[in-house]
Amino acid sequence: xxxxxxxxxxxxxxxxxxxxxxxxxxxxxxxxxxxxxxxxxxxxxxxxxxxxxxxxxxxxxxxxxxxxxxxxxxxxxxxxxxxxxxxxxxxxxxxxxxxxxxxxxxxxxxxxxxxxxxxxxxxxxxxxxxxxxxxxxxxxxxxxxxxxxxxxxxxxxxxxxxxxxxxxxxxxxxxxx
Numbered sequence: 001x002x003x004x005x006x007x008x009x010x011x012x013x014x015x016x017x018x019x020x021x022x023x024x025x026x027x028x029x030x031x032x033x034x035x036x037x038x039x040x041x042x043x044x045x046x047x048x049x050x051x052x053x054x055x056x057x058x059x060x061x062x063x064x065x066x067x068x069x070x071x072x073x074x075x076x077x078x079x080x081x082x083x084x085x086x087x088x089x090x091x092x093x094x095x096x097x098x099x100x101x102x103x104x105x106x107x108x109x110x111x112x113x114x115x116x117x118x119x120x121x122x123x124x125x126x127x128x129x130x131x132x133x134x135x136x137x138x139x140x141x142x143x144x145x146x147x148x149x150x151x152x153x154x155x156x157x158x159x160x161x162x163x164x165x166x167x168x169x170x171x172x173x174x175x176x177x
Contacts, residue, residue, distance in 0.1 A: 034056050034061040034062070034065040034066045034068070034069035034070075035068075035069035035072060035073070037055075037056060037059055037061065037069075038052050038055075038056060038066075038069050038070060038073055038079070039073065039078065041055060042073065042078050042079055046083060046084040046087045046088075047079065047084060048081050048084045048085075048109035048110055048111065049070055049074070049079060049081055049110060050109055050110035051109055052070055052073075052079065053066060053067075053070060056069070056070075081109075081110070081111055081115075082115060084109070084111075085106055085109075085111045085115055085116065085119055086119060088102070088105065088106060088109070089102060089106075089116075089119045089120070089123055090123070092105065093123060093125050093130065096130065096133065096134035096137060096160060097160050097161050098127060098130070098131065098157070098160050098161035098162030098163065098166065099120060099125075099127060099161065099162070099163060100161040100162070100163060101160060101161020102116075102161060103116050103161075104161070127162065127163065127165075127166040128165070128166045128169035128170060128173075130162075130166070131157050131160075131162045131166040131167060131169065131170035132169075132170045132173050134156075134157060134160055134162075134170075135153055135156070135157065135170050135171075138153075138156060139153065144171070150171050153170075153171055154167050154171055157170060157171075
């Protein structure tokens with residue numbers, strides 16, 4: 001009869017041995033290098049200061065080390081909230097989102113209202129035209145066939161963050177086509 005590894009199994013060998021655990025090195029719990037971690041995140045894409053701080057906290061970085069790292073990165077020009085906000089405004093406008101949604105998202109990133117207003121003034125988007133484009137992307141060229149369909153399209157634009165005037169203009173334009 002052949003012997004295999006299963007025959008040599010001893011369930012008592014799986015018991016916890018405190019002595020062997022005490023001699024092992026503890027798992028690696030060194031605080032992460034906050035500067036290196038933040039720079040690694042910024043290499044991938046722009047981040048707001050608040051977003052970087054949240055991610056560093058989640059990685060276990062010391063609060064003072066994280067603040068120092070963020071100050072250093074901002075001083076070196078690697079992290080800039082205004083540049084982040086410009087990027088976010090451009091991408092969200094291109095993605096068919098309205099001003100209310102963009103403003104709310106920037107608020108969650110800690111961007112102040114004056115900066116958002118200045119960015120909107122600089123970009124100068126035609127919100128009603130963007131709402132019309134969003135409807136075309138979603139529903140194609142076919143116009144709304146009844147009032148229920150117009151309400152459905154209005155709610156879609158509302159969820160995308162468009163204001164009432166832009167929604168009315170887009171739905172009216174859609175109805176006239």
